Amino acid sequence: MTILVTEARKTNAIRGDAxxxxxxxxxxxxxxxxxxPVVPHARRFDRQDGDANRILDHLAPAQFDCVHSSHCLEHMSDVPAALAQWWALVKPGGVLVLVVPxxxxxxQGVWPSLFNSDHKASFRLDSPASWSPVSHELRALLSALPDAAIEEIAVQDHGYDHGLRRPIGAWGRGLYALGSWRSAVMRRLFGGGAAVGWADRLLTRLEQGLGRPVAQTDGAALAQIQAVVRKTAASGPPAA
Structure with missing residues (x-):
């Protein structure tokens, strides 16, 4: 799945050499x-390689020192089942490094997602309840994996302006849909010239002042949770 590639690059920028x-x-x-890929030597698994929901149909279990995925799990049709299969690929002593929005x-309190219509799940951290009908509490989800020890788990909101978050009602959703339609029409009619880009940004700011939601991750901001989970003992693959 070629999804939100820039989020992986932004995450790598804050991870550090160690x-x-x-x-x-x-x-x-x-x-x-x-x-x-997260590192040049990583083996890639994407849409052309098969269904990540059933990755054990394509790869043998317990063969990787690290299984990494950034902004992919939310696109899976059955999150716990897909995660169990990804976990089965990790060697004993290896890690799963997972990033989700x-x-x-x-x-920002709206489902289905305004900012990515292919999202099938949402994620929270250390919160007992959610407004989302498809929410997963990430610590509990990862703790349920066999032989799993969570080494790190944290919200990453680098560059995120919490002051731009606001309750999104029907008016905000309408403004967002209208603005997205307008931007697409402007690009189609006038191309990607500097003047068109400037006008589009100005109109977007005006709409945001009226209550249009802000997709901050379109820029430099992060709005995600990162977890590192180590496999402490050998585990067999989950049942098919």
Missing amino acids: FMERHFSGLVLDIGCGDD HEDLYE
Whole structure:
């Protein structure tokens, strides 16, 4: 799945050399990375390689030192089942490094997602309840994996302006749909010239002042949760 590739690049920029060396030095599988693997030597698994929901149909279990996935799990049709299969690919002693959007920062209280219509699930951290009908509490989800020890788990909101978050009602959803339609029409009619880009940005700011939701991850901001989970003992593959 070639989805939100820039999010992986932004995440790598804040991880630091020690993190990269510790987790990505061995045999790495990157699920859903498109043409932008987390490290150059990672094996890629994307749409053209098969269905990531049933990845054990394509790859043998317990063969990777690290399984990495950034902004892919939310596109899976059955999140717990897909995650169990991804986990089965990790060697004993290896790690799963997972990044998913944070529902309050990314979806901002609206489902289906305004900002990515292919999202099938949302994620929260250390919150007992959610406004989302398809929410997963990530710590509980990962803790349920066999032989799993969570080494790190945290919200990453680098560059995110929490002051731009606001309750999104029907008016805001309408403004967002209208603005997205307008931008697409302007690009189609006038191309990508500087003047058109400037006018589009100005109109977008005016709409945001009227209550249009802000998709901050279109820029430099992060709105996600990262987790590192180590496999402490041998585990067999989940049942098909």
